[in-house]
Amino acid sequence: MTHLVEIITTSDPHLRNRSLDAFARQADMGTLLEECAALEDFRKRSGNLYERVRALFFLYAIYRFHLPAKPEMPKRGLIPFEGYEHLLSRRFEEAIAAFQRAWRAHGPSDALASALAEAYHRLGFQTLADQVRRSVRTVRGNQWMFRIGHPADHPLRIRRELLGAKADAGAGQDGLSRISGGVILRERTPVRMDLSHSAWSDIFFLGMDFPEGARVLNVSIDLAVRGRDAAPRPPVEAYLRVIDEPVLRLTSVDLGATADLTHLRDVFDFARDYLGLLKAAIIASGIVPPGMEGADQPLSELLARLVAPGYGLELVSNVNDIPKGSRLAVSTSLLACLIACCMRATGQARSLSGPLAEHERRLVAARAILGEWLAGSGGGWQDSGGVWPGMKLIYGVLAEEGDPEYGISRGRLLPNHKILDEADAGEAVRQTLQDALILVHGGMAQNVGPILEMVTEKYLLRSEAEWAGRKAAMQVLDDILAALRSADPRHAVREIGRLTTYNFFGPLQTIIPWASNLYTEMLIERAKQAFGGDFWGFWMLGGMSGGGMGFIVAPEIAQQAKARLHEIMLDVKRELQYALPFAMDPVVYDFAINPVGTRADLLCGEEALMPAGYYALHAPRLVKLDSGALTRMRRADLDRFANATRSRPEFAGMTKVLFDRLLPQLDHAAGSRDAGRSLEELLSAFGFDRAMHEQIRADLRSGRIGLAQNRLPANVQIEDVSACSPTSDPSRPLVDATDRAQMGEFERIGAEALRDGRVAVMTLAAGAGSRWTQGAGVVKALHPFAKLGGRHRTFIEVHLAKSQRVACRHDARLPHIITTSYLTHDPIASFLVRQPSLPEVPVHLSEGRSVGLRMIPMARDLRFQWEETPQQLLDEQAQKMRESLHAALIAWAQRSGEGSDYTDNTPMQCLHPVGHWFEFPNLLRNGALRAMLDAYPNLRYLMLHNIDTLGADVDPAMLGLHIARGACLTFEVITRRVEDRGGGLARVNGQPRLVEGLAMPREEAEFALSYYNSATCWIDIDQLLGVFGLSRADLDDGDKVNKAIRAMSARMPTYITLKDVKKRWGHGQEDVFPVTQWEKLWGDMTALPDVKVGFAVVPRLRGQQLKDQAQLDGWLRDGSAGYVERLCGWRD
């Protein structure tokens, strides 16, 4: 048995918990390859789920991190397109087989290793997800729901109490004439906050493999937004009643959405509206069992059986305006609340009112997990903790005989709950905790999903530092439990504050550095300064910080501290608003521990009222109807509501709300504004070219341009390019600059040019980083993305620090031009002024002079993108969600007018940058180049690079190579990995050039190319001016410059792209829309026959780009971060 297989199979915990990294670092390449072969064989043979999964993650890590680090590993290689297609279609086993075949046929390569790593990683997660699904389905009490496929078989009946008082007086066969309605079942559920989750131990995979380490201490709480609500109350509510229409009426009061469902298929269409959570609850509670998915009967048949012929059900959700991203599991709590309500109504819980019994709470939790799976979301197993009362320890349990997991995984899917009693946490301690804790929402709404994946991966790999972190986090939970038992409440809470702070800065960040961010750390620092010794600690809630968070202070200052903390949060948010994605202004909560858990009440007679917001949504529509069109129950409901507006304080003010809804105020129609400026004002300020825009719109609508038209003609010949030594024949276009031994002479030439002040850096920072924050519209250049040199650093800081180091070493001045756009100029300018310890490099800004206006996409382009280009298939449920969403978005585009201006968002979100081809012309237009040449008369060369190419610096050897070869433009390329999609270096009809991914005539053509564009380009200024038909002397002549730019622009292709843009609304809610924009790209300069172009292969660490935050963890672990750090010279 090989060493790694032994680690996986042993029952000895010391060996089992041994780190892969420690072994793989010292092993040579041959040993690693032998281990891989053994692991591959083992994972196919093993019948045990977790052995298989661990072997898959070991294989992933070896191919992703360890083999590429071995010096003898060949870099260049081709990834078979066949394997890539399998990968996209989630046929992971077939993908692995295809990559392995290529490996055997052509030998190992970095490219193939990256493809294998990706396939193993995804197969590992797929295997785990499949097991969770199987377990959820096999929980007793859930199985029947997957067997029921026809409404005639529906085994549930609505509780008679909900049919109204007269039902008891005896009904006929169908009970029709006797149902009076007018009874509402209301469920109210607290949310949960976790004192410690033992380092995300609530993720299913961890609980099912390592139940001993899966423990969470969580507290059920009621909430109020400070300054808005009178007192804390359970934040989520569900209302259910029988209605005299044969429909399923769903209303989400908090999202302002309602729909009457009439067919079974409507219930399974999750993304069609904002009612996905309610639909998931309807399904997971068995009202419409999951086994009916795909059936097409009218719902009336099912409702006739469940309720009575001609009758239906209404389900309403209400969240008391708690913003998204609160890290309090609001959506899971709401799902559990809705499920509990539906289960009570159908007799699946014994009591119609009051709390639930323990076995019922467990079933609600299991159903909530099922519901989350159905709706394509995912939470931890503790997230429905609010269903239970007070404080409780939730812990993983070993699977035993009779459990569906027995023999498959070590632990059960569902944990156990121990409710803490007076001896575990005395009343005084609870009260002091309540008095000392300030609960806030910092305003950031981020996706915690990638973090949970990282946790799973790191757990399975048992890397030394992270495993030590996990053990430390487990100890923190024990220490908090001990503190809660303390007889001295102040001491107890102070100790908890110390422990949660230690947990955040210690174990949690050791495992996942991305749990923290600059915003959080600035808040903690300023809170410490403001409250001094009365600051007792920081408490990260949920999966990451920035949204819901806790600050613990001495109870006596808590009230003032709340106000002060609110000011601090607002201040820091203002400072970072362009750097980090904030969804809303920060809020401070009041909260109270809820000692009951979820509870229900039966509301009868005049009490039978929906929440006020329900009537604000429904009443305006109903009053527009003829009263004869209202059903008996609706009329009665409106009567009760009318009485309530006169007599009940919570309905006071509803008359005004209704009037406002009926007669919307005029200024809503005037459109929104950004910083006081309207869209029209912004367009004219940023140099919007209306004539060009209309031309593009006409071309787009007529089909002359579009996603399909971006492509080169199908008969174009695309071939790979081979590299030669840097010292060989200068006519060869691609040289291999990775061999430093060959670069000595160039290094000397470059160093000399540096000393002479012949070079400057041009950093492209005009973009909003749409992939980086999924279209949140922040400035990527200013994102403090990682800690380097001991502090969070922005992209700009890193680039300046590299130049500072180079300048220092070569005793040179190395000026920077940072190109900006309408979106990034002011924030970057203000950052450069404000930031105290920026590297000492001369910085000049080049403000963008072109802007585009986004358009509603053509349905044709949406279909092309989603249906004709290979798309990553998601897992089953997520794929259904996506298809439903795509249909909704195509309908949106058609409804809104394809190709019309996109104006339904904040004005800044309606504009778009027009591609980096314009950056050099901008230098000419805005005078920045002339100013630079005046200030640095020796300046001849520019190193142009993207903001996210963190490894690019002014390497004298590269500069020297560019100078020696005499090219106008030298582009740096890297060997390709599987994630490097989007074109590359190709010989197109015999001519080497860069081809954008958009322009590839066929998907597979890209897979025949070994090299990928790093987007770093060395420019000979005078030669390039010559290409534009200009000289240095012409730079003063604006007209000549403009004419030259227009002429050159006309030679460049225009690409149509779809970008995701976020639209924010409500309390931290966000929708993402695909919009059309266009761009011209710098790489296309290589296609001009009159430009002397060269290409150089550079090391991957130098040329790789950081496009997605999900790449950060791998970037930190594979040595990339260390490489960048070594290039930087910091001032602090």
Add this chain to the structure above:
Amino acid sequence: MKITKAVITAAGRHQRDLPLQTLIDRDGIQKSALQIIIEEIITAGIHDICVVIHPGDAEAYAAAVGAHAHRLTFVEQHEPRGYGYAVLCAREFVGGAPFLHLVGDHLYVSDDAEGIACAQQVVRVAEAHACSVSAVQATRESLLPNYGAVGGKRLPNRPRLYQIDHVLEKPTPTEAEQTLLVPGLRAGYYLCFFGIHVLTPAVIELLAEQAATNADTMTLSDALARLAHRERYLAYEVIGRRYDIGVRYGLLNAQIALALAGRDRAEVLAQLVELLATGAATAHPHA
């Protein structure tokens, strides 16, 4: 244990007329449903029968059973407190002895190869095991809202016999799956009451305890659930079928079943075939 008494409950608000419905029995003779039930009991060797009725129904019932009237004792149920209370009303009649109990709205057709009637099968098992026995039938979960159901395990080497651990009245499939799974049954099937029980005096005691709490509605299932914890209590999977004449088309179904199991089988079959052949042209299909 010898069973000599039987109790029929027929006082339910919507069931009062059902025992009076007329059908043609297996021998081709027109009878009331009540009379067919009584003959089922007599076949089991029991001649002393009590019928729990709604006040004032005695005369009509007596008229409906013809020659068997002399065997019947009518007990009136004055308070509508549920099925369990109806059984309790016969307390004096049973007088501390075990008794056979049938509901007044079900008819039974035996499929036993030797032709042993359903009630007789249950009485034989109860006498052999000297304990309460409920007749059960494996029933699809979609029908759970209509029946009481039991959970337990098979008795070794005793085909069709189960030791009852749990009893739930009209359980949801959720509860049923958690507590009523019986090894050996198909997925989604549960043992539901058949409408025939042999009950020991302990059941009457449990019902009396329940009545003393002034519960508004008493189910027999609650008492049986407690019985399972108090003494040996078996379920017997009857070789036969039950027909609930209280549901839509229930009476029609029961009539067809009786006819097809009896003397006039060929005649009725021929009529059905003719009906199908001629009716098919004018029927409105509902998918």
